[in-house]
Amino acid sequence: MDYQLILNEIAEEIMSLQDKGKVANYIPALENVNPEQFGMSLTLFDGTQYNVGDFNTLFSIQSISKVFTFTLALKFYSTGLYKRIGREPSGNPFNSLVQLEYEHGVPRNPFINAGAINVTDTLMSYYGDSTTASKEIMQFIQDIAGEPSLTHNEIVSTSEMDHGFRNMALANLMKSFNNLDNDVHDVVQTYFRHCAIEMNTKMLSRAMLFLSNHGIDPISGVEYLSEQQAKRVNAVMLTCGHYDASGDFAFHVGLPGKSGVGGGIVAVVPKKMGICVWSPGLNAQGNSLAGTLALELFTSKTGMSIF
Template identity: 65%
Template structure:
């Protein structure tokens, strides 16, 4: 079956599920998003693209941005980064304080909030300021996606800054353990801004191709990271990319992937393609309910699983 036909079939099959789940309300600017939307896009290593539904509807990528920041930090610090953020699944909610307290302020992995905040702290240090760090993050996303029009939703960023008390607490706890080098507010501004970057499923699927191709963008031919680093990132996407539901996602979908509370999920088929889905209503673990089902259907129908 042609890939565009597979996408159309999936679109029909997930339609009855729309309306289940709940949009993220703890960030007020995300609470008003229409939960009935669904879009799905794929970009092949040869540059071919297919999409269905709301695949060109822009949304806040939220935690999907953590893939880009971790890539930049790994490029800058290499193995030294592992002293500040580990490589283990957390098994806890993405904003848990309890585990961080037990483990002396070192986050389990870079895709839970505490881990991503430490990664952000490392980038603020590396690029010398909050403004320079964010500019580098955004320009890297422009490079990965081949689209320099991608920008940040300042309303969402401000909303997160005004209501991000749990993230402030995480940063403060890590600071108390000495695992934080810069000012908390400075780092969190950068963190909230990169979480508030706006993309659509088509752009997201294009931007993850470097992870489907050993760290090199197969279209621009630029090596963004080396093949060993790409392997490390993909392994963490598989084991940690969906918070405390990462095992379930690996079980159902069988691909490295990363979700965000804006309703997006990206997944990587090594050597072949990257896939992105968008549906803003979330399941209990904070992952797109319909998006997860769509990816499960995709790997079942096509056999594109790493298992």
């Protein structure tokens, strides 16, 4: 299959959509990102990559980082993690306070904001403090991406902290239900730090390989998760990876995936490849408008939907 030709066709077909979405202006540091950018990368099991567009441009991975923190927490706590975090689709916006209150401080899944904040809390408890947790999360992402130079954008994380009132409210609400162990400020700050990690589509498509290969990185041979645990992460990505648009994404694209408000989307083709697409303009649900269509076109052209 000529993947480069397919990527070139996709880039051509979505060109008219690149300025249709809206950037995440509720995070001031992301507000000035040029929406007319598009990049897409595929990484195969032998390390071969195919790219198109702005694939070398670094962007804020935002909620894509939730896949990586969930992976670490699942590795350390196994099924015990589900005592404090659910695994069902939310059907509500990613920062809903109403649902969290109604469900007594137990986040519906690890990919909504409350769930990811709770996961961050578990990692802080495991590592002992916020500084070590941030360092270990970064080290893990550097390892799976094969990029030791990765870092986070301090301006973005500070901007998020300065305007993170709703996330602080989510954390405080969980604390009030005794479902958060560490200091609320420290947990939210650590959460924003991993959301502000910067990567490009090449790095992210490479980072998803272990999830497309039953938990084992096909290039390095390192086992990051058991086969059962990798299956769980992929299942939650499929059902919960796009917030209240997860059903639409499964319907149109048909791959386990996770979006971020920085405009990135990662996806997994089991036993074949990792994918990342980036376009900063978002749809009403906070997912990349052009990126979502690009992935739909990809599965339509290749027949690689899991369905």
